[in-house]
Amino acid sequence: MQSKFEDFRWDVVAGGAMILIALLFLVVGSQLTFGSLTRMGPGFLPVCAAIGLVVLGAVVALEGLKGETAVPELPKLRPFLVVIACPIVFSLMIEWAGMVPTVLVTAVLARMAEPLKWGWDLVLVPIGLAAVGVFIFIDFLGVAIPAF
Amino acid sequence: MQDTILYGFSLAGTWQNLGFALVGCLLGTLIGVLPGVGPLATISMLLSMTIYLDPLSSLVMLAGIFYGAQYGGSTTAILCNLPGEASAVVTVLDGHQMARKGRAGAALAVAALASLFAGVCATIVIALFAPVLSNFALRFNAPEYFALMLLGLMAAVVFSGAKMSKALAMACLGVLLGCVGTDVETGASRFTFGLPELSEGIGMVALSMGLFGLSEIIMNISKSDSREVMQAKIGRLWPSREEAGRAAPAAARGTLIGSLLGVLPGGGVVLSTFVAYMFEQKISKTPEIFGKGAVEGLAAPEAANNAAAQTSFIPLLTLGIPTTPTLALMLGAMVMQGIQPGPEVMVARPDLFWGLIASMLIGNVMLVIINLPLIGLWVQLLRVPYRILFPVILTICCIGAYSLEFSAVDLMALSAFAGAGVLLVAFGFPPVPLLLGYILGPLAEENLRRAMAISGGDATVFVTRPISLTIMLLIVALIAVVTLPTFRRNREVFDEQ
Numbered sequence: 001m002q003s004k005f006e007d008f009r010w011d012v013v014a015g016g017a018m019i020l021i022a023l024l025f026l027v028v029g030s031q032l033t034f035g036s037l038t039r040m041g042p043g044f045l046p047v048c049a050a051i052g053l054v055v056l057g058a059v060v061a062l063e064g065l066k067g068e069t070a071v072p073e074l075p076k077l078r079p080f081l082v083v084i085a086c087p088i089v090f091s092l093m094i095e096w097a098g099m100v101p102t103v104l105v106t107a108v109l110a111r112m113a114e115p116l117k118w119g120w121d122l123v124l125v126p127i128g129l130a131a132v133g134v135f136i137f138i139d140f141l142g143v144a145i146p147a148f
Numbered sequence: 149m150q151d152t153i154l155y156g157f158s159l160a161g162t163w164q165n166l167g168f169a170l171v172g173c174l175l176g177t178l179i180g181v182l183p184g185v186g187p188l189a190t191i192s193m194l195l196s197m198t199i200y201l202d203p204l205s206s207l208v209m210l211a212g213i214f215y216g217a218q219y220g221g222s223t224t225a226i227l228c229n230l231p232g233e234a235s236a237v238v239t240v241l242d243g244h245q246m247a248r249k250g251r252a253g254a255a256l257a258v259a260a261l262a263s264l265f266a267g268v269c270a271t272i273v274i275a276l277f278a279p280v281l282s283n284f285a286l287r288f289n290a291p292e293y294f295a296l297m298l299l300g301l302m303a304a305v306v307f308s309g310a311k312m313s314k315a316l317a318m319a320c321l322g323v324l325l326g327c328v329g330t331d332v333e334t335g336a337s338r339f340t341f342g343l344p345e346l347s348e349g350i351g352m353v354a355l356s357m358g359l360f361g362l363s364e365i366i367m368n369i370s371k372s373d374s375r376e377v378m379q380a381k382i383g384r385l386w387p388s389r390e391e392a393g394r395a396a397p398a399a400a401r402g403t404l405i406g407s408l409l410g411v412l413p414g415g416g417v418v419l420s421t422f423v424a425y426m427f428e429q430k431i432s433k434t435p436e437i438f439g440k441g442a443v444e445g446l447a448a449p450e451a452a453n454n455a456a457a458q459t460s461f462i463p464l465l466t467l468g469i470p471t472t473p474t475l476a477l478m479l480g481a482m483v484m485q486g487i488q489p490g491p492e493v494m495v496a497r498p499d500l501f502w503g504l505i506a507s508m509l510i511g512n513v514m515l516v517i518i519n520l521p522l523i524g525l526w527v528q529l530l531r532v533p534y535r536i537l538f539p540v541i542l543t544i545c546c547i548g549a550y551s552l553e554f555s556a557v558d559l560m561a562l563s564a565f566a567g568a569g570v571l572l573v574a575f576g577f578p579p580v581p582l583l584l585g586y587i588l589g590p591l592a593e594e595n596l597r598r599a600m601a602i603s604g605g606d607a608t609v610f611v612t613r614p615i616s617l618t619i620m621l622l623i624v625a626l627i628a629v630v631t632l633p634t635f636r637r638n639r640e641v642f643d644e645q
Contacts, residue, residue, distance in 0.1 A: 038605035091559035
């Protein structure tokens with residue numbers, strides 16, 4: 001299994017992904033006015049850059065076919081998912097729950113990036129952060145988010 | 149009175165602004181000192197804090213954050229043998245060796261004082277030369293600006309240290325991401341998919357915080373088993389008379405080298421640290437002690453690093469071209485404040501220009517004043533476990549990013565860029581050209597349009613005007629140099645060192 005992972009031609013996939021992203025931009029961008037060199041429309045630069053990205057994606061994929069394979073340095077899944085989830089959870093809660101509950105939940109969630117072990121920090125860090133949110137952001141900096 | 153540094157001090161030197169400089173320095177050091185969080189990540193995470201302030205105060209605070217982040221990075225480099233960015237690699241060589249010999253306090257003090265000296269000298273260089281260069285730059289027109297932006301982008305590609313094809317792909321992707329939003333010229337919506345939140349484009353804070361800040365946090369937690377905690381004593385803070393005597397001239401030489409090389413696009417800052425170190429080793433009577441805790445080997449690159457970081461502001465202030473990723477963020481922050489750096493700023497807004505220069509000096513001095521007594525505190529911070537540090541950073545990042553526009557889309561983008569940042573690096577795609585493409589793309593498009601409109605659609609305009617031709621030739625030379633086989637071999641040797 002390990003050797004399969006190491007031998008896999010990741011750059012071919014990466015180049016393919018680049019081409020897909022570029023095609024998305026190309027398809028949407030081609031609906032914009034392209035214009036001419038003298039009067040460039042809003043579609044001129046995006047279409048040119050997207051074509052460039054298609055070509056470069058193909059080059060990356062072709063280069064990945066030959067030579068040694070590079071092993072990607074992937075992160076651990078747990079911190080990856082937790083860190084990515086934090087802003088999403090924050091954005092889903094903040095509008096109806098207000099600063100304090102949102103911060104408490106986000107801080108506890110962020111703590112789960114590493115294996116949970118009981119410690120006073122588990123309670124004190126979220127409370128401290130809620131205080132920072134209320135006193136520094138709302139009171140001092142004047143950010144217009146309700147506390148609750 | 150309107151065009152001197154004194155004018156700047158009269159504006160930036162208010163108690164309120166000094167307070168912002170202090171807060172900026174403290175926050176910058178606080179985050180910058182965390183292992184694995186380099187200056188770029190630090191600034192990207194703290195940017196949102198400065199947006200609430202008026203333009204001058206925000207520049208002052210940004211300058212504080214900038215220096216704090218740099219200095220915090222050096223502290224971690226010296227104490228933990230962890231360079232936060234390429235320009236700190238050389239600092240580690242002798243700095244960490246000094247720390248291991250129980251001279252950590254002296255190493256940190258030498259680094260701080262060498263940086264202060266270099267920062268002050270280089271700021272004077274800016275004050276003297278930026279107005280001259282600005283006058284020259286007033287002759288630049290759209291073709292020259294477009295060529296310069298292309299140069300900045302290509303330099304980021306070439307010096308990214310990744311495969312050319314991957315780095316170029318990132319630059320293209322960055323340009324595409326920069327296109328998202330309302331087209332300034334025609335008012336057409338591009339790639340907004342009907343979302344009103346995207347009509348102003350993808351937020352720079354979300355992009356940079358995700359790509360550089362949060363993704364570094366993910367990688368740090370992933371690698372946290374191998375974290376080396378500094379147990380050694382800090383020792384006496386002041387360098388001995390003999391050390392100071394050796395460090396001072398080395399810092400002066402480093403300052404000179406850094407000031408000169410810092411103006412170069414792309415790799416100027418990093419290059420200056422290597423050149424300064426090798427120069428010291430070459431002229432030293434005892435080259436064998438380098439790498440074993442030579443104080444010259446610490447003072448010279450630290451001074452060069454700081455001087456170069458400082459003079460790299462010259463192209464930003466006079467031409468509006470960021471030559472390093474950190475400066476690209478500074479440019480973005482200025483644009484958010486409604487300041488478009490360029491030769492006009494000095495004429496139209498002398499208060500901002502001289503205020504910034506004065507705040508650089510204030511930031512440098514402030515940094516040393518607060519950091520020398522606080523070194524013990526920063527060291528304690530290095531011992532705080534990740535399980536406390538990272539929830540704090542992560543939550544504050546979320547509040548900061550959200551409070552800019554109160555937009556949930558910004559936070560979704562933050563998440564997406566954090567994930568993308570980790571995956572891109574894992575597969576060998578450098579994120580820095582993406583950032584530069586994203587920031588320079590819209591500016592380059594505007595100038596390309598103007599250039600084409602002036603020339604009536606004649607693309608040869610870029611090679612028929614002397615200044616623009618020179619810049620284009622520089623770009624060609626840059627690409628040729630890295631793709632030619634002889635240089636590639638040299639660079640591999642250089643990278644290994």
